[in-house]
Amino acid sequence: MKEQLRHAIQAALKECYRTGTLDSGVVPDEIQLEVPKNPDHGDFSTNLAMALAKAERKAPRQIAEVLSVAMQGNPLCDKVEIAGPGFINFRLQATHWYDVLHQIMQQGEQYGRCQVGNGKKIQVEFVSANPTGPLHIGHGRGAVVGDAVAAVLQAAGFEVQREYYVNDAGNQVQTLGNSILLRLRELQGEAIVFPEDGYQAGYIVDLAKQLLAEQVGLANATEAEAVETCARFGVAEVLKWIEADLKAFGIHFDHWYSERSLYDRGMVDQELSKLKEKGLSYEQDNALWLRTTEYGDDKDRVLIKSDGSYTYFASDVAYHMEKFDRGFERVIDVWGADHHGYIPRMKAMLAGLGHAPEDLEVLLIQMVNLLRDGQPFVMGKRSGNFVTLREVINEVGSDACRFFFLMRRCDSQLDFDLELAKQQNSDNPVYYVQYAHARVCSINRNAEESGIPLPRREDVDLSRLELAEELALAKYLARYPETIVGAALNYEPHRVIFYLQELAAQFHSYYNRQRVLVDEAAITQARLYLVNAVRRVLANALKMLGMSTPEQM
């Protein structure tokens, strides 16, 4: 609809040039058309006259006058007005808004989906927490945002894969194995000295007990073998926890990618030799370096240390190179904001390989400040005093938790007060949105009990929706698809949350002012049609973001 109007304006502009009422001949690439904040300013508004003022050397209002004359009588528009410094405001025929309702009812679950992504393959890698302990609240935010970004991209027509990168190689896994082994020996009565940098948390002891119960024979193993066994066991168990936690959140990964497998398959050496061939790496001080400075990094980065071991960066380079080998045109990484210093070297690496900077998009999730009764709560795996994601989900509920994490832009910090979140039960905005959905369902139930049929497209007379607020509701429903596109292209799922809240607010307000089931059958039918379109959009958005759609509350 917006596009139709855009074309009409473009045609009018060309007509003006043809007839000589305007003479600059300038046609902007894209005519800006927006929905004004103030409904008095019409359904759509363009700044075209102001934009042309310079080229035309005329006052904006004068140009607007000429254009609006050319637009008069256009069948799309009910009214064309000039306002303010030179805005041209359009009010569309009501039938266009009625058509939106028909579209929604006809498309059902598909309404809001589109093909702007054009099937482009895109990967979202998120969470990717080290498998050395349970997920905490900060991981939860990344999990929800990553999942929502993926969902919104899917809705916009991208082919999306959700991937979890498992850091099952490297020092932190050694530390895990060592920590478990020490606790195991402790359980067997040995006096041990637990190292400062070991994992102190209680779950390590649990893992040790479990290992003990399973009677894994470590007696004849060397120290290194024992640590290795404990590490493998620990990683496998912790991954089970993580998967279960994510499942409780309704999050499913298409693919779990093992870092260790990169080494086992020789991928790291293979990719590193490609870099060498391209002259992107060099040896110095017995170490192998990547020339990231040539592509904007502060300093070159080490791939292989002088002792022959690989850096974390090395496997990350190989991993990301392979992502593109797997055919993804764009790759999104969701990271904690404390890793932001890592971005320049990753981008530099890709630039060296001839990728555009946008091919890798890193979403930084800012910190979650965990509070309890307003007091900061210290987190850290080693301190052993942290709140797990599972605890929070159990306390607050998955829906509320997801909603809360999605309410803010991911690049601003988030205060999460556990007591507050628990209290929120009835205050939480998620219920506000879900309640709107439940209310429509309730109306439907009442209609059914009274023997009122649900309206069918062929029978319903939408011109009975005469109230300004009814039209406003339809107009807002029309903006759902563009909201998704905006959220997808900008990786900003919070836009959908704000849309939901606004839609629910408009619906609740309408509900309190007007009855749907009234004496006059035709009006009842039209209003039922409208509120069920609202329900449809609420349900589509809630489902897309992984939240439930209760029919009763």
Place this chain on the structure above:
RNA sequence: GCGCCAGUAGCUCAGUUGGAUAGAGCAACGGACUUCUAAUCCGUAGGCCGAGGGUUCGAAUCCUUCCUGGCGCGCCA
């Protein structure tokens, strides 16, 4: 010292990519349940958009210099 993110109502945050009179939710105050669910609605009050300068028809939004807070700057992960 360098870099990234943020700074908007008492609090938590939006702000359609530069548009018209800057908006919500909490918190405060006052109203609305014999009518489809009051987990709702209606109203009142609340602002130097961190500060200064610049760009233009027009700036919370873009550029610049500061100030404040958070986070990073290893041959750690």
